[in-house]
Amino acid sequence: MSYVIGIDLGTSAVKALLVNKEGTVVKETSKEYPLIQEKSGYSEQDPEKWVKQTIAAIKDLTHTMKDADRIEGMSFSGQMHGLVLLDENNKPLRHAMLWNDTRTTEECREIEEKVGIETLHSITKNPALEGFTLPKLLWVKKNEPKVFAKAASFVLPKDYLRYRLTGEIQMEYSDAAGTLLLDVAEKKWSKQICEKVGISFELCPPLVASHANVGNVSEEIADQCGLAASVSVFAGGADNACGAIGSGILEDGVTLCSTGTSGVVLSYEEEGTKDFGGKVHYFNHGEESAFYTMGVTLAAGYSLSWFKDTFAADQSFEQILASASESPAGAKGLIFTPYIVGERTPHADADIRGSFIGMQATHTLGDFARAVIEGITLSLNETVEVFREHGKTVDKVISIGGGAKSELWLQMQADVFNAEVVKLKNEQGPGMGAAMLAAYGLGWFPSLKDCAQQFVETSDTYTPSSENVETYKKLFNIYKDVYPQTKQINKELVPFR
Numbered sequence: 001m002s003y004v005i006g007i008d009l010g011t012s013a014v015k016a017l018l019v020n021k022e023g024t025v026v027k028e029t030s031k032e033y034p035l036i037q038e039k040s041g042y043s044e045q046d047p048e049k050w051v052k053q054t055i056a057a058i059k060d061l062t063h064t065m066k067d068a069d070r071i072e073g074m075s076f077s078g079q080m081h082g083l084v085l086l087d088e089n090n091k092p093l094r095h096a097m098l099w100n101d102t103r104t105t106e107e108c109r110e111i112e113e114k115v116g117i118e119t120l121h122s123i124t125k126n127p128a129l130e131g132f133t134l135p136k137l138l139w140v141k142k143n144e145p146k147v148f149a150k151a152a153s154f155v156l157p158k159d160y161l162r163y164r165l166t167g168e169i170q171m172e173y174s175d176a177a178g179t180l181l182l183d184v185a186e187k188k189w190s191k192q193i194c195e196k197v198g199i200s201f202e203l204c205p206p207l208v209a210s211h212a213n214v215g216n217v218s219e220e221i222a223d224q225c226g227l228a229a230s231v232s233v234f235a236g237g238a239d240n241a242c243g244a245i246g247s248g249i250l251e252d253g254v255t256l257c258s259t260g261t262s263g264v265v266l267s268y269e270e271e272g273t274k275d276f277g278g279k280v281h282y283f284n285h286g287e288e289s290a291f292y293t294m295g296v297t298l299a300a301g302y303s304l305s306w307f308k309d310t311f312a313a314d315q316s317f318e319q320i321l322a323s324a325s326e327s328p329a330g331a332k333g334l335i336f337t338p339y340i341v342g343e344r345t346p347h348a349d350a351d352i353r354g355s356f357i358g359m360q361a362t363h364t365l366g367d368f369a370r371a372v373i374e375g376i377t378l379s380l381n382e383t384v385e386v387f388r389e390h391g392k393t394v395d396k397v398i399s400i401g402g403g404a405k406s407e408l409w410l411q412m413q414a415d416v417f418n419a420e421v422v423k424l425k426n427e428q429g430p431g432m433g434a435a436m437l438a439a440y441g442l443g444w445f446p447s448l449k450d451c452a453q454q455f456v457e458t459s460d461t462y463t464p465s466s467e468n469v470e471t472y473k474k475l476f477n478i479y480k481d482v483y484p485q486t487k488q489i490n491k492e493l494v495p496f497r
């Protein structure tokens, strides 16, 4: 039997899936790495750790295999937007600045001023947001001029990882869309934006399609990973594009909800010409010539991990979720807003911070845990609401990411979104999407849709409970009030951080 490997370079860990030609996940593994947060708003990672942990993960997959020489292809899914700035020898000049690093508010305003909000929107389809790559390039240029002077190119996290495995530098469209330098509809780097903001066009790497064969694993890496050097490497995609592919979101009508470190609600778009007024992101899909829109909650799983690490470090996620399930819908009047690193959708605000509202002496750890999960889900519902306001039907949601391991959370998503929520056999949609790009790139299937028919398998469906739907409708209205009520207070708290 032949195999492909799908690598998902997430924010909390790299996950590797070994998938056979029938679409069965034969083996999976994950290896963690830390976030580096030196100041409030800063979020970085060491690219060398991504490489080291990915090699260890692939080794985990291959070391007990007798037929590792039957692994034919490999592809990648990666956390989006992170700036990996490279010198002329393709060596990183500094740690990567990640998608949840929000230090670049000033640079966002500078982009708006120099490019013009309308021009920026017509070319990139998106507003200037702190998480995107261009503001990070400008921040380094301004604050670390000696580092920037040595820059020869920039790539995104999974592109750097792929470079280290193959020796070839490229970026593909679905991730390039999140840089704020791509003409999304034309699929080419925007000379106009580069010139207006003073970034050399030469820094932008060559662009390829997600399923493009970009080379082979180098002999040295193949040796370290227990692979044959003939393994073909395919470019891969942004984690959310890959999550969509791995969940079969390849046509209009089904919505994706991903609860990883970030939280995402995503919907397929055939064309790149619709206008959501910049309220949600609009990016190129990993399927050629397709697009998607999505809203992002910056700290989804991250809010739960923060809560666990800070208040219940001795408990597993399963134990925390079990105590949350003992608390009723509405957590006895306790509301949490997940703005612990600022927010993106629908409030692009780097200064906002989270709140627990309504604490009372009878609240238990379980009530707090429930409020955290509810707050994250209510935040994701703000994107569902934007989609519905723009005429999209949201009645079936495929749920992936770490949060989809929990039945309580899946049922809560059904109740809050008032939609059917479907769990896949494997919650690792992005890794599966990467494996599918390799399978399609190898020519195993005539299209990604054909591949999805074979590879994407659903398991359970969660239907909304009418009683909880009513409770969450009321709670959602109260939740939406917390942002405007705490915005100014948080601005005044900035100097204390």
Ligand SMILES: Nc1ncnc2c1ncn2[C@@H]1O[C@H](COP(=O)(O)OP(=O)(O)O)[C@@H](O)[C@H]1O
Pocket (backbone or CB within 6 Å): 009, 010, 011, 012, 013, 259, 260, 261, 262, 300, 301, 302, 303, 304, 305, 317, 318, 321, 401, 402, 403, 404, 405, 406, 409
């Ligand atoms: N058993 C569980 N139930 C619910 N959530 C979980 C569970 N295990 C992990 N998580 C959440 O999943 C998140 C990680 O999801 P993952 O999709 O792996 O993220 P990423 O791709 O960003 O690395 C963690 O932040 C954690 O909050």
Ligand SMILES: O=C(CO)[C@@H](O)[C@H](O)COP(=O)(O)O
Pocket (backbone or CB within 6 Å): 010, 011, 012, 078, 079, 080, 081, 099, 100, 131, 178, 239, 240, 260, 261, 262, 263, 264, 281, 296
């Ligand atoms: O910034 C975004 C999307 O715009 C995030 O969704 C990142 O792509 C990180 O994803 P996870 O590590 O949470 O999967």
